[in-house]
Amino acid sequence: MKRNHLLLYVVGVAALLLFPLGITNPYYIHLLETIMIYAIVLFGLDIVVGYTGQVSLGHAGLFGVGAYTAGVLVTKLGAPLLVALIAAVGVTSVFGALLALPALRVTGPYLAMVTLAFGTIVQILINEMDFLTSGPMGIKLSKPPLLGHQLDEREFFWLVAVLMVLALIVVHRVLRSHLGRAFEALRGSPVASDCMGVSVYRYKVYAFVISAGFAGLAGSLYAYSEQYISPNTYNFELTVLFLLAVIMGGRKSRIGAMLGAAIIVLLPKLLDDVVLFRYVSVALALLVLATALIGIRRGRTTVQQMAIPVVGSIALAGLSFWLQTMTDWRLSIFGVIMLFVVYYLQDGIVGFVRSALNLQRPKATEASTVVAASAHGDAVTTAAAGDHGAEILNASDVLMQFGGLKALNNVSLSIRRGTIHGLIGPNGSGKSTMMNVLTGIYVPTAGALTFGGRSLVGRTSSDIALSGIARTFQNVQLFGEMTALQNVQVGLHHSFASNLFDVALHTPRYGRESRAAVERAMGLLRFVGLADLAFEEARNLPYGKQRLLEIARALALDPQLLLLDEPAAGLTAPDIKELISFIRKIRDHGITVILIEHHMDVVMSMCDTVSVLDFGQKIAEGVPAQVQADEKVIEAYLGGTAA
Amino acid sequence: MQILTQLIFSGIALGMIYAVIAFGYQLTFQTSDTLNFGQGDALMLGALVGLTLVGLGLNYWLMIPLVCVFGAFQGALVERIGVRPAIKIKSEFGWIMSTIALGIIFKNVAENVWGRDDLKFPSPLPESPMHFLGANVLPMEVLVVIGAVLMMLAVEFFNRKTIYGKAVVATFNDRDAAKLMGINTGLVITFSYALSSMTAAFAGVLIAPLTLTGATMGAVLGLKAFAVAIIGGLTSGMGIIVGGIILGIAETTTGFYLSTGYKDVPGLVLLLIVLAVRPQGLFGKNIIKKV
Numbered sequence: 001m002k003r004n005h006l007l008l009y010v011v012g013v014a015a016l017l018l019f020p021l022g023i024t025n026p027y028y029i030h031l032l033e034t035i036m037i038y039a040i041v042l043f044g045l046d047i048v049v050g051y052t053g054q055v056s057l058g059h060a061g062l063f064g065v066g067a068y069t070a071g072v073l074v075t076k077l078g079a080p081l082l083v084a085l086i087a088a089v090g091v092t093s094v095f096g097a098l099l100a101l102p103a104l105r106v107t108g109p110y111l112a113m114v115t116l117a118f119g120t121i122v123q124i125l126i127n128e129m130d131f132l133t134s135g136p137m138g139i140k141l142s143k144p145p146l147l148g149h150q151l152d153e154r155e156f157f158w159l160v161a162v163l164m165v166l167a168l169i170v171v172h173r174v175l176r177s178h179l180g181r182a183f184e185a186l187r188g189s190p191v192a193s194d195c196m197g198v199s200v201y202r203y204k205v206y207a208f209v210i211s212a213g214f215a216g217l218a219g220s221l222y223a224y225s226e227q228y229i230s231p232n233t234y235n236f237e238l239t240v241l242f243l244l245a246v247i248m249g250g251r252k253s254r255i256g257a258m259l260g261a262a263i264i265v266l267l268p269k270l271l272d273d274v275v276l277f278r279y280v281s282v283a284l285a286l287l288v289l290a291t292a293l294i295g296i297r298r299g300r301t302t303v304q305q306m307a308i309p310v311v312g313s314i315a316l317a318g319l320s321f322w323l324q325t326m327t328d329w330r331l332s333i334f335g336v337i338m339l340f341v342v343y344y345l346q347d348g349i350v351g352f353v354r355s356a357l358n359l360q361r362p363k364a365t366e367a368s369t370v371v372a373a374s375a376h377g378d379a380v381t382t383a384a385a386g387d388h389g390a391e392i393l394n395a396s397d398v399l400m401q402f403g404g405l406k407a408l409n410n411v412s413l414s415i416r417r418g419t420i421h422g423l424i425g426p427n428g429s430g431k432s433t434m435m436n437v438l439t440g441i442y443v444p445t446a447g448a449l450t451f452g453g454r455s456l457v458g459r460t461s462s463d464i465a466l467s468g469i470a471r472t473f474q475n476v477q478l479f480g481e482m483t484a485l486q487n488v489q490v491g492l493h494h495s496f497a498s499n500l501f502d503v504a505l506h507t508p509r510y511g512r513e514s515r516a517a518v519e520r521a522m523g524l525l526r527f528v529g530l531a532d533l534a535f536e537e538a539r540n541l542p543y544g545k546q547r548l549l550e551i552a553r554a555l556a557l558d559p560q561l562l563l564l565d566e567p568a569a570g571l572t573a574p575d576i577k578e579l580i581s582f583i584r585k586i587r588d589h590g591i592t593v594i595l596i597e598h599h600m601d602v603v604m605s606m607c608d609t610v611s612v613l614d615f616g617q618k619i620a621e622g623v624p625a626q627v628q629a630d631e632k633v634i635e636a637y638l639g640g641t642a643a
Numbered sequence: 644m645q646i647l648t649q650l651i652f653s654g655i656a657l658g659m660i661y662a663v664i665a666f667g668y669q670l671t672f673q674t675s676d677t678l679n680f681g682q683g684d685a686l687m688l689g690a691l692v693g694l695t696l697v698g699l700g701l702n703y704w705l706m707i708p709l710v711c712v713f714g715a716f717q718g719a720l721v722e723r724i725g726v727r728p729a730i731k732i733k734s735e736f737g738w739i740m741s742t743i744a745l746g747i748i749f750k751n752v753a754e755n756v757w758g759r760d761d762l763k764f765p766s767p768l769p770e771s772p773m774h775f776l777g778a779n780v781l782p783m784e785v786l787v788v789i790g791a792v793l794m795m796l797a798v799e800f801f802n803r804k805t806i807y808g809k810a811v812v813a814t815f816n817d818r819d820a821a822k823l824m825g826i827n828t829g830l831v832i833t834f835s836y837a838l839s840s841m842t843a844a845f846a847g848v849l850i851a852p853l854t855l856t857g858a859t860m861g862a863v864l865g866l867k868a869f870a871v872a873i874i875g876g877l878t879s880g881m882g883i884i885v886g887g888i889i890l891g892i893a894e895t896t897t898g899f900y901l902s903t904g905y906k907d908v909p910g911l912v913l914l915l916i917v918l919a920v921r922p923q924g925l926f927g928k929n930i931i932k933k934v
Contacts, residue, residue: 237747332748336748341740
């Protein structure tokens with residue numbers, strides 16, 4: 001299987017390199033070259049769009065920054081090719097970081113607009129700063145010399161091809177590494193990423209910077225390839241085309257990016273040739289009709305659902321015979337294609353083909369090595385030895401106010417190392433708020449929190465997580481599109497010291513860390529009894545298993561203190577029994593546990609100490625039996641005035 | 644000084660246009676958490692349809708209600724084609740793509756129907772400036788300010804005082820609860836899009852006599868109105884007026900003292916700064932996220 005893939009890659013690359021020998025028409029060489037350059041942009045854009053799930057409308061701007069960096073360096077300073085390429089990547093990365101700054105604070109439609117504003121500013125600046133960019137006149141360049149040899153059209157093609165293959169390998173490796181998992185995690189659940197020590201802020205910036213780097217490389221190649229750059233190229237239309245290409249080709253897929261690039265380069269050419277367009281549109285209409293008929297026959301779709309695309313594609317074919325020239329209506333046709341992609345091709349062409357042929361997504365390469373991984377010991381690390389029973393966490397007079405509501409009203413807690421501390425109380429009593437305060441999601445209005453001698457107030461969630469507090473969530477916060485194994489691996493993110501270069505070059509350090517992480521993750525899954533489901537996507541797991549997976553992920557952080565927010569909710573009786581046994585095991589490893597739970601039998605049988613909250617105040621604390629007998633507690637739970 | 648006063652006056656007029664478009668963003672964002680990325684194109688279509696109607700011999704004032712009706716239909720269409728299905732299939736950024744797509748289509752259609760060149764929109768008021776505080780003010784600029792304020796007041800009045808308006812406000816507060824109370828929230832969302840495009844079309848015919856009219860007039864206006872909506876806060880009515888005026892004045896002064904080429908820059912930079920420092924906007928309320 002693997003050898004077949006390798007063979008396929010070799011054949012693909014060879015075909016690419018031999019292309020200009022077989023087809024000598026410079027028009028086609030240039031066309032394929034443009035496709036490859038766009039593919040490089042799309043590899044980068046896919047990191048932002050596909051993996052971190054953000055919409056960027058600023059990539060045409062970044063592409064332009066790359067092109068102009070090269071253009072200006074070459075015309076003003078006579079910079080050689082390699083300098084221009086490296087400078088373009090560097091400068092564009094800096095712009096990417098600038099773009100990411102507002103992106104730290106906003107997401108979704110806001111971010112889309114911000115990136116659009118960024119792209120517009122870039123275009124204006126290119127237009128206006130004519131001392132540098134020659135303004136609307138544009139810049140003329142010629143094909144560069146490389147190592148003293150003047151490249152011709154064909155040799156430059158090879159250069160682009162080699163760089164594209166390199167870009168492909170680097171992107172692929174980055175996205176398969178802990179960095180890629182971090183990107184995907186912050187899309188799946190930003191809060192959970194932060195609480196796993198993967199700083200959402202930092203990785204969003206990384207994603208934009210890496211993505212911008214590729215846009216810069218592509219931009220500089222584009223400048224050489226076209227030999228002429230002008231501000232109007234890098235407009236809104238191009239940015240929308242890039243986005244369309246990523247989604248149409250298929251997100252999270254390198255083949256999808258290349259396919260998307262080919263479509264957006266070839267489509268305008270196709271629209272210029274109305275006769276060819278007629279053939280293609282008729283073929284498309286037939287294809288859609290056939291898909292619809294097969295779909296309806298197999299019961300996958302209904303007549304109503306397929307009516308619009310069928311009628312639409314037939315109408316398009318009719319239109320192409322009616323119109324004499326398509327050029328004027330090019331943008332409308334793009335618009336219609338976009339609508340079509342959004343509604344009927346959400347997973348892109350790659351996704352469509354995959355689901356039509358029932359292919360699975362390729363599994364992580366490390367997967368095969370896992371099976372052989374040894375089953376030594378259990379994977380839960382023992383917490384750093386400390387005085388058993390000494391105070392590990394102290395909260396004093398914590399006040400958390402939302403407007404007029406005091407969700408926590410001067411609550412003090414003292415948690416002793418190596419114990420299981422129960423936190424109970426009726427709904428709305430402030431238990432989860434306490435968890436959020438402890439993990440830095442909320443900053444308390446007043447009060448002090450110290451963990452292991454250090455204050456927690458004002459520190460970020462990811463910082464707190466890395467200092468040894470792990471948690472689960474009341475509403476499960478898994479990274480849904482990632483497998484169970486990958487979810488745990490995100491928890492192990494802190495165990496990686498490898499940087500971007502280690503990942504790109506697959507240095508021994510990265511190999512070592514990556515193998516260790518897979519083994520640990522499998523060990524942790526085994527610990528919670530999910531080893532068989534390691535390759536299942538988290539969102540497909542039953543609810544109870546998702547809760548267990550969250551615990552495994554939290555344990556991956558090697559915590560000193562583990563916060564469990566209603567771990568037994570939704571579990572069946574036998575599952576609860578198992579849960580109790582492995583929470584005990586966790587405690588036996590020296591990890592302190594704070595347990596929020598409504599199942600009283602669980603709380604009472606396990607906890608060393610129980611604190612009871614009601615309306616944001618602590619009303620009782622002590623050993624379980626004592627708390628159970630407390631009148632205030634009974635009143636809080638059952639209501640009425642205690643006699 | 645005289646020049647500065649004049650720049651401020653034109654800035655205010657421009658700013659009120661931004662405020663009206665931004666108001667349109669607020670309307671849809673409040674009911675459905677979505678915005679029409681083609682809002683600028685709604686404005687452009689309003690202006691061009693208005694131009695055609697005036698060209699047919701219709702009086703400017705009679706044309707306005709017709710353009711408003713057209714705008715409302717256009718908005719409803721955007722919602723039905725672009726937004727509703729996208730929300731239904733729970734596509735993450737489907738509605739962003741589809742409203743952009745519709746915007747592109749509208750622009751392209753406009754290019755093919757009205758041509759690619761900018762057209763002059765005949766002014767309904769005398770074009771000789773009035774003198775006010777030593778500065779020249781175009782009567783049209785005064786009309787823009789008055790018209791914009793009236794439009795916003797009318798919609799606010801509708802939302803606060805009528806039962807249908809209460810349905811809109813209820814949908815804004817809690818879509819699911821409103822639905823359970825028997826409010827047809829889908830219809831409310833369609834309606835908010837209709838209102839939103841209507842205000843944009845109205846803004847289009849207001850500003851058209853001051854600028855040139857053409858297929859490309861909408862894009863930058865839409866983007867800058869978004870900047871205004873963000874600067875003011877997506878939930879604050881006062882905020883967009885203040886934001887609009889700040890942006891309008893920043894723009895006219897930059898255009899005069901620096902270069903007209905740079906006039907779009909301050910607004911966009913302001914947008915980036917506000918988002919980086921105070922993402923809920925100058926007047927917006929902070930929202931607490933629940934985990």
